[in-house]
Amino acid sequence: MPPKDEIPAPQRRRGAALETALLDAAWDEIVEKGYDGFTIESVAERAQTSRAVIYRRWATKPDLVRAAALHGMRREPASIPDTGSLREDVIALLKGANRTRARYGLLVLLQLNRYFAETGSSFADLREDFIGGRTTALAEIVARGVERGEADPARLTDRVVNVPFDLYRQELLMTLKPVPDEVIESIVDEVFLPLVRPA
Structure with missing residues (x-):
């Protein structure tokens, strides 16, 4: 194992990569828990980020759910x-x-x-x-x-x-x-x- 100071720091996700990761996490939460069990906190935990990062993009739970549902449709283009x-x-x-x-x-x-x-x-x-x-x-x-x-x-x-x-x-x-x-x-x-x- 390389010395601690030689281990590369994890890449910080930004822009489209971050948004895709957030929407992937949100869609997976919908699939597993449905709307009733869906929370911003659970999406943040799954995406390994903070709630603030999510709220900067989607102000409410319905906003994020809608975006995630559309994202789910686009993951498998016909x-x-x-x-x-x-x-x-x-x-x-x-x-x-x-x-x-x-x-x-x-x-x-x-x-x-x-x-x-x-x-x-x-x-x-x-x-x-x-x-x-x-x-x-x-x-x-x-x-x-x-x-x-x-x-x-x-x-x-x-x-x-x-x-x-x-x-x-x-x-x-x-x-x-x-x-x-x-x-x-x-x-x-x-x-x-x-x-x-x-x-």
């Missing part, structure tokens, strides 16, 4: 399939959500009920904050389907475009389990494609 087929792309996107997002969605629904009640917000608000005006993966897939003549742009209202994920989330919420492949294919084949195909 890839956008490009199989050359609208049907296959939508099915692949929903199956990918099962692998990467189902656990997150269930955690948010189960662990953050009190947060939503306390703040008067909803999962839809959190999703809107996450998207932040960007084009969604599903919208990009549907746009490619329009270019290939697989979807009629005149039929593509926001409601219609969002049908696959609306039905997917409903199934997830009702069963509290990842959605079976056959249900995903049924959503796409029996509901979505008949709504968007050219007449």
Whole structure:
């Protein structure tokens, strides 16, 4: 073991590295304890920092919880399939959500009920904050389907475009389990494609 004066001092985290460490710790606290068991003190202890460091960035517990929930969503970015087929792309996107997002969605629904009640917000608000005006993966897939003549742009209202994920989330919420492949294919084949195909 090197002499004490030769042991490098631990690096002090700053900026983005510090914020990531704080949000990682906060998200892990949400996963383990839910909103009711979540405290600024427990996040500070997990992140090995002080409460003052956290309060300089997030003034309240709900502020930190919201930031951590958004951070949790961004830790597993969704890839956008490009199989050359609208049907296959939508099915692949929903199956990918099962692998990467189902656990997150269930955690948010189960662990953050009190947060939503306390703040008067909803999962839809959190999703809107996450998207932040960007084009969604599903919208990009549907746009490619329009270019290939697989979807009629005149039929593509926001409601219609969002049908696959609306039905997917409903199934997830009702069963509290990842959605079976056959249900995903049924959503796409029996509901979505008949709504968007050219007449």
